[in-house]
Amino acid sequence: MNENDKPAELEFVVEEPTEEPAEEPVGKPKKKAKKKARASFPKLLTVSPSPHLKSTETTRSVMIEVMIALTPALIWGIYVFGLRALTITVISVGCCIGFEALTQLILKRRITVSDMSAALTGMLIAMNMPVSVPLWIPVVASAFAIIVVKQLFGGIGKNIVNPAMAARVFVMICWAGQMTKNTAPGARFPLFGSVQGGVDAVTAATPLASLKQGVLPRTGLLDLLSGNIGGCIGEVSSALLILGGIYLLIRKIISWRIPVAFIGTVAVLTFIFPQAGERLDFMLYEILSGGLMLGAIYMATDYATSPISPTGRIVFGVGCGAITVLIRYFGGYPEGVSFAILIMNLLVWYIDNAFMPRRFGSELAKKREREKEEKKA
């Protein structure tokens, strides 16, 4: 470029420096007359890497937010199934905290129960139990979740599958009879002790079971939404679970990607391949029954066992949804959410690797590389 070729319009005007602006009206507010406490100069100051500001969010606050989001659905469960549901919750939360502290004590790790992650696991375990379950089952489930799945794999963030989900599957396979007694709403059981009475008196066919048989259940869709149905303590009220999910989205605890991809995939697949009745009806029954809402919003989004790459999260959700539908259609169980999440949990590392976010400026970097190679050639 010719240096003398200067834009003619550009004029450089040297303006007279303005007067000292120290006494501007916007200046410092007048010093307060009241005496302030003085501090002395410290000899040495803290040196730490930047940033020197941190957000107020902590692991503990995140866990508490999730528990807050779960509370309405849990309260509904207690209302529908009676106070025994509360007993089960207290037992599993207490056991999870206790087992975590105990394991960490034995393994000589720092005790981290105050981060509330064990309490959250306990809450989720309780919500995945039918209310008629013998009270020792939540204890076993808590032990399995915390000791085997979480602590033996290295503690918070290191477990490869969701502890609550794994515990549910574990006790469901081991004690299938007790775990699949689905209590009808309004049943009242003793707070403690074992549940007496014939099986028929307390169980109600879940909507999923009848869907599996190829007939639309008699339960109305509105009952499904509000949770006036049989099932596990925390999974019955889809509406309250969705409400909690919206709260988590607003508080930016979870991203929309996994739940939307998960539920969306189930919706699309069941809409395209209905097994009974009208397409739309069948689809709505499929997404509102069973543990789909609880699984998609609270279990699949578990931080430690879901991908951190945004695209990976969508892939993860779609995978969960597809496996759920496959198991519901072709598997031996009426419900497939738990297995779907556990299977996808194992693939998280590969998903994160395969779906890394597109790096900022990668196009230009690639272009530059191509140009370099062309020059060489």
Added chain:
Amino acid sequence: MYTFKGGTHINEYKLTKDYALEEIEAPDRVAISMSQHIGAPCAPCVEAGDEVLVGQIIGKVDDGALGCPVHASVSGKVIGTDVICGSSGNRETCVVIENDFKGTVSPEIAPPEDKITEMTKDEIASVIRSAGITGMGGASFPAYAKINSAAGNVDRVIVNCAECEPFITADHRLLLEHPEKVVGGLKTIMIALGVKQAFIAVEDNKKDAARVLSDKVADSDMITVCLMKTKYPQGDERQLIYALTGTELPMGMLPMDAGCVIFNAGTCAAIYDAFATGMPVVKRIVTVTGDCVDRPGNYVIPIGMKVSDVVEKCGGLIKEPVKAVFGGPMMGKAEFSLDTPVKKGTSAILLLSKSFDTKPVPEPECIRCGKCVSNCPMKLMPAYIAQYSRLGNMEMAEKFGAMSCVECGTCSYNCPAKIEIVQYIRSAKNNIKAEQRRLAALRAEKKDS
């Protein structure tokens, strides 16, 4: 409104935005560091006992080398040189001058005789160099070198007035009170580079400054004032270029590759001063803030003034600080001593008390929330880089993008587990660079034999 993807809105803490600039009287003694810019430090060219005047050169750099001279900020007697130690273990030579409080300006200080429009690029660059102007935003890259390398390669000048770091309001006050300096400096740069398009990027938490600037540039259709969304790190050069031009500039490429050159508002004002009065950089605007200073504000501080002297002039301390940060809280450096002098790149002095001191968490464990990934402006996976860096697996750290990190600190800020993610990434970067150097040396050796 211009913006980029990712990043976080951080509590702004712009406590001092209504406090007008205030000149601070020079202290008894100043310690002027010879390492005011990146590159080799200057060699002191005065000796103990010498009398110096304001604006007189006290540190010289070779003509061919990257760097610019350092000038005396007070008049008085040179006491000698001193070595100060920074918090990163850096040792810097300082020239210590005792102030005679006369403020006699060196007779050499005079504006250039020629009109700017008649000067060549090289002449303009040499004026800027001899005025000792370095990047005032904090990176301290000599401004003349930027002009030299940009000449002929760029078609846009961007003035970075985003000031996206919390707390700092130095540029904000400069724009409000001396917009003519910023615009004048920008015009000088445009003349030097022969560029006909310029953007002044201002975050929308400084709408008043943007209005003042718009009035100043109303007569020129080449300069546009652009309002940017208030979000950290809006002032990062890559995000700035992306927001304004849509070009994603990868790490390893310079703004020049996108046809842009970026100058900080303070740098523009310093360039204006160099041409208007001939005065080199002997003082700068510093935001003195935090919750420990009695009278926080935006002060014009002579280069080389110790923080303890500055604090004394600002009414002293009302709380005991635990940290003294030079620069903004997100990328600034914590110094261990209040005796550290102000340098040309010091945009803010942040004195933070215990309430801001986030206690380090012992053995923090990543809970894989993914907030570092979704907020990363460079679209990396900081959690994985940090994990691999911790494990010493640099190959994988590099795979997840360690070398593309701009170290803005958004990941560490957002981390609920309070892991010092960006520090792990810094260490990975250093290790990878060391490994690359080692391999290069091996290759060179093989070639020789």
